[in-house]
Amino acid sequence: MKTAIRPQPGIMDIDLYQGGASHVDGLDNVIKLSSNENPLGPSEAAIKAFRDASYDLHRYPTSDHSRLRQAIAGVHGLDAGRIICGAGSDEIIAFLCQAYSGEGTEVLHTEHGFGMYRISALANGATPVEVKENERVTDVDALLAGCTDKTRLVFIANPNNPTGTMIGLSEIERLANGIPKQAILVLDGAYAEYVEGYDGGAALVDAHENIVMTRTFSKLYGLGGLRVGWGYGPAHIIDVLNRVRGPFNLSQAAVNAAEAAIKDVAYADHCRIENARWRNWMADALAEIGVPSDVSCANFILARFKSKSEAEACDEYLKTQGLIVRRVVGYKLPSCLRITVGDESACRRVVHAIRQFK
Numbered sequence: 147m148k149t150a151i152r153p154q155p156g157i158m159d160i161d162l163y164q165g166g167a168s169h170v171d172g173l174d175n176v177i178k179l180s181s182n183e184n185p186l187g188p189s190e191a192a193i194k195a196f197r198d199a200s201y202d203l204h205r206y207p208t209s210d211h212s213r214l215r216q217a218i219a220g221v222h223g224l225d226a227g228r229i230i231c232g233a234g235s236d237e238i239i240a241f242l243c244q245a246y247s248g249e250g251t252e253v254l255h256t257e258h259g260f261g262m263y264r265i266s267a268l269a270n271g272a273t274p275v276e277v278k279e280n281e282r283v284t285d286v287d288a289l290l291a292g293c294t295d296k297t298r299l300v301f302i303a304n305p306n307n308p309t310g311t312m313i314g315l316s317e318i319e320r321l322a323n324g325i326p327k328q329a330i331l332v333l334d335g336a337y338a339e340y341v342e343g344y345d346g347g348a349a350l351v352d353a354h355e356n357i358v359m360t361r362t363f364s365k366l367y368g369l370g371g372l373r374v375g376w377g378y379g380p381a382h383i384i385d386v387l388n389r390v391r392g393p394f395n396l397s398q399a400a401v402n403a404a405e406a407a408i409k410d411v412a413y414a415d416h417c418r419i420e421n422a423r424w425r426n427w428m429a430d431a432l433a434e435i436g437v438p439s440d441v442s443c444a445n446f447i448l449a450r451f452k453s454k455s456e457a458e459a460c461d462e463y464l465k466t467q468g469l470i471v472r473r474v475v476g477y478k479l480p481s482c483l484r485i486t487v488g489d490e491s492a493c494r495r496v497v498h499a500i501r502q503f504k
């Protein structure tokens with residue numbers, strides 16, 4: 147047997163994608179509210195584009211994703227030349243760690259930050275450094291204090307997963323201005339589309355040489371199963387990322403569906419409005435029965451129970467009711483359950499079940 151050069155923990159060791167199950171043995175009519183998917187699914191136009199791609203399955207996909215990049219640039223008012231597409235934003239995160247971290251370097255992330263930052267850092271031999279949050283909110287002072295001359299990447303998600311909380315653009319700018327010269331700030335905007343009027347930090351990317359923004363089609367656009375994400379950054383960084391990207395990293399079906407999805411602005415608006423409506427309803431209804439949550443800007447809420455044992459018991463009870471929610475990544479927030487905002491009937495069902503549990 148050969149020995150790996152860098153045997154490191156991977157997703158099989160870290161409780162990141164667990165809870166992704168979509169069934170409970172012996173139960174029908176199960177609702178999965180554990181992976182922050184869009185319960186309304188993708189736009190009809192995206193489904194049609196995906197199906198139409200089946201006529202050309204013998205062809206390799208385009209390698210530069212130029213039509214998709216143009217479509218993204220058009221909708222967001224960006225420079226298409228500084229966009230890179232990946233198999234989910236996970237792949238953009240991986241490219242960043244591959245290109246900019248390695249042995250002897252450090253990758254900063256917040257204590258309740260998304261688990262792929264740590265996994266990608268470890269996979270490249272870098273040391274992930276976890277920084278405290280302030281009451282489940284990204285703490286810029288703590289991140290700045292955590293930087294050293296070894297720091298190469300600083301990851302924050304805004305809105306953050308699993309907390310749902312956000313920090314303002316002026317705080318992000320303070321962070322970009324304060325990190326060491328050799329470091330890049332990565333602004334993960336997987337949930338940015340849920341925040342009306344928020345550009346995910348695109349204007350800050352344009353104004354700085356050290357910020358990269360990542361985005362995804364997996365959340366608001368309902369295409370998690372197709373794996374499409376993108377990054378936007380200064381030309382010199384996007385150029386480097388394109389050098390670690392494989393030529394055919396996305397299937398044509400995925401590229402075509404994503405292009406159709408981003409052009410269907412009316413459907414995206416509809417999904418954003420429905421999400422906000424049922425998220426706020428669910429948060430208020432749970433607060434009334436003694437389960438508060440932080441103000442969420444995304445498509446999930448982090449419901450806070452009195453103790454770890456109460457959260458665990460509630461999770462088990464919800465399973466018996468055919469409702470799958472998420473105990474939080476690595477159980478770092480053991481008294482919380484993260485609940486994706488479903489459609490109206492799913493939200494009513496989960497609130498009803500938690501009320502019965504209480």
Ligand code: PMP
Nearest residue numbers: 234235236260303307336362364
């Ligand atoms: N960033 C955050 C904060 C996420 O929550 C997720 C998915 N859960 C991702 C990135 C990765 O999403 P994808 O690879 O599907 O684009």
